[in-house]
Amino acid sequence: MLDYTEQQSLRAYKGIKIGRDKFYRVMRINNLLVPKTKRFHITTDSKHRFFKYKNLIKNKVPSRPEQLWVSDITYIKTQSGHSYLVLFTEAYSKQIMGYKLASHIRTSLCVDALKMALKNRKYKNQKLIHHSDRGIQYCNPLYTSFAEQNGILMSMTEKYDPYENAIAERINRTLKYEYDLKRTIKNTKLAKKMVKRALEIYNNKRPHFSLKLNTPNFVHLNKNVDYHSYKRNKQNLGVLTI
Incomplete structure (x- = not known):
């Protein structure tokens, strides 16, 4: 390809x-x-006792930066096993605000990535929705309490449909296929270096057709591009009002 x-x-x-x-x-x-190869490594465990939040963004699209963050966990193959990468993407500009790569998939993986994203905020006084799947890490009270203490509104998918979290799914795919993260990497240390470099290029140098050939970082700071949705049915989409 x-x-x-x-x-x-x-x-x-x-x-x-x-x-x-x-x-x-x-x-x-x-x-x-x-x-395409079949997805054989599952990163989402939604069969748990924790509270699952409603989908606050169904058929809605953002109208400004830092109105909606989407998050997902994917895996990176290494010679010693799998490492796990969690990303927080700003939906309006497609900028990746925070991430964490580790050899485990515990809740702390998501907490650390969210901390980075919060540190990188530019519009800290505006309301923010956090959207993810119903995985146990995102539903764990340790995680949701931390998010809500920072003024974040929680939102989750209602069923397993990639288009309910289309931005996160698409960015996972882009990073793997365009930045050589699909292959088996020697170890987690090298994988961290490759991920860091890939995200720097993705945010600051890679023009996006959905952003009128601007970079995510430019759009995040300038708010000058009409939002482009990856949803299949775009005719009935509303605008988030928070």
């Missing part, structure tokens, strides 16, 4: 103008894509 730089080079060839999604559709129709 072509990476982002290769797609840019192809797009510039002879004045061809084509978006990433259409490019992939053309490749798929002609059987030129590498077949």
Whole structure:
């Protein structure tokens, strides 16, 4: 599969103008894509006794930076086993605000990533929604209490549907396929270095078609781009009002 730089080079060839999604559709129709591997490592355990919050963002999209954060846990393969990466993404600008990579999947993994995201806030006096799946880490009272003490409103998916947390799912995929995080890495120490570098490029150098070819960091600071939704049905979407 072509990476982002290769797609840019192809797009510039002879004045061809084509978006990433259409490019992939053309490749798929002609059987030129590498077949996807099955997801075999589960990172979400929603069968637990903890309280599950309602979905506050169903059919809604953000209208400003730091109105909505989405979070998800994925895994990075290493030669000694799996490491786990949690990301906090600012939905309006697609900027990754906080993250944590570790060899465990305990609640503290999410707490540490949330602490980083809070530290990186630019608009600290505005109300903020935190949206995630119903995994045990996000529902653990140790985690939810910390989030609510910092003035965050909790929101969760109602069922397992990637489009209920589409931004988080898409960014996980982008990081793995465009920044070589899909492969088996030597160890967690090296994986941390690769993740840090990937996020620096993603936030500050990689232009996004959904952001009119601006970077997440630029949009996060300038608020100048209409929001682009990844949901399949975009006709009935409202705007978050908090």
